[in-house]
Amino acid sequence: MTPSDEDLLAFLDGRLDADAHRAVATALDADGALRTRLQFMETSGAALQTVPAPAASGLDDVERWVRAQVAPADARHARPVRSAPASTAAAMRMRRSFTWGPAVAASLLLVTFGGVVGYVLGGGGAIKLPARSASTDGSVTSARAPAPAVEPTLPTWMVRVVDYHTLYARDTLTGVAADQSTRIQLEDRLSRKLARSVHIPDLAARALTFHRGQLLRFQDVPVAQLAYLPDGHGTPVALCLRPTTLKDMDPVLVQFRGMNVVRWRADGLSFVIVGHRDGPTLLADAMAAHTKIRAARDI
């Protein structure tokens, strides 16, 4: 009987008894194809030994965020978590509108987190950030000294998107307009690049006017950036999306780089919307964008 790959592995590992070892050796002498498979195993074994211990570099953001999950015991329970009625209402409305995943209890936590305010919707892949010491006005307090500013972790591409958006001013988009023809051409281009139908949501009902779309790229993955201006005044809001293999995730709102950021995943796309609009407003913007995109897909 021809030895299996499992036999060859055990042969290489030295895990066969004398009789079995002899049987495999005999088979190898007689079978060139078997010797080739053994050679492949030896080659891969040698190559795998060249893989060094993983470097710790490049993980600063994640490491900082993980470490931030442990608060000094005296500060952790210093004050109760503050509720946020207005924000809760907005989040609950959004929650009802999303139909992702199994039904879970809609919950909203407003926590101050080392200088970061995070609204976290329960369920899905969202984590409920642990509460830190919070004052009634939402500012960070500590029983001893102010906690260092800690930002929540975001996927690297979102960090780049947010960083990029910090450069946007109202003037950036003033005078840049996208007519219907431009929108259609852009949607075609983005759909081709992202290998799926991309619809630019009309957010006029949210007092947001679409001005410009760009195709960006991060680590060889295309990222669509759709820039909107609030009617009247206010700084730009950007909706960005890119393909993902990750499962759907409920929306999470955090502050990052001094802006509000809502991210979520749905239907093979990862979304982030960023701007200086207040949290509940941006949550509602995200809900509107998602609803429009899903409606366009279902047509």
Added chain:
Amino acid sequence: MMAQPDHDFCEGLVDALPHLRRFAFVLTDSTSDADDLLQATCERALARSAQFRKGTRQLSWLFSIMDSISKNQRRADATRKRVHSDMANVTPLFDGERDTLGKIHARDVLSLMKTLDRDQAAALTLVAIEGYSYRDAAEALGVPQGTLESRVARGRVALGQAIEQGAPTGPDTDATAERRGNTGRRTAR
């Protein structure tokens, strides 16, 4: 309300991050996806820190979480798609330098592992790179030890073929093994 992860738990998670990132790199199509997977793993681990039994190997527990998340994210044809899409990315890494093993760099090896069947890549990572025993790796990945050994064996063949020939023929799956007459059972011990 989520239980607060304690200091030791978070330190263990921080220590595990480089290993988790490498595992995520092997399991996913791109660095971006690996970032997402790493983050999702950290989030779930922190959310479920109360379920971790102290005194057990935290890295194994974290590998198990990452493997579980990754598996759940796979679509029906994910394996096939990732093999095809990755080939274009893998080949240029060598730039004509793959004629001898000595010129293959560690990162190339990890990149080539992305062309393997995902389960084989996971098994190979834990056993051949992280140094897990077959039993411990099987426990971390939630499969019988025999299954784990089969994945390692076929992964070793497929990876060696990829290194020597430069163009793997695709994942060496159970189906192809059966066509060769390998049933996953050893004929002798």
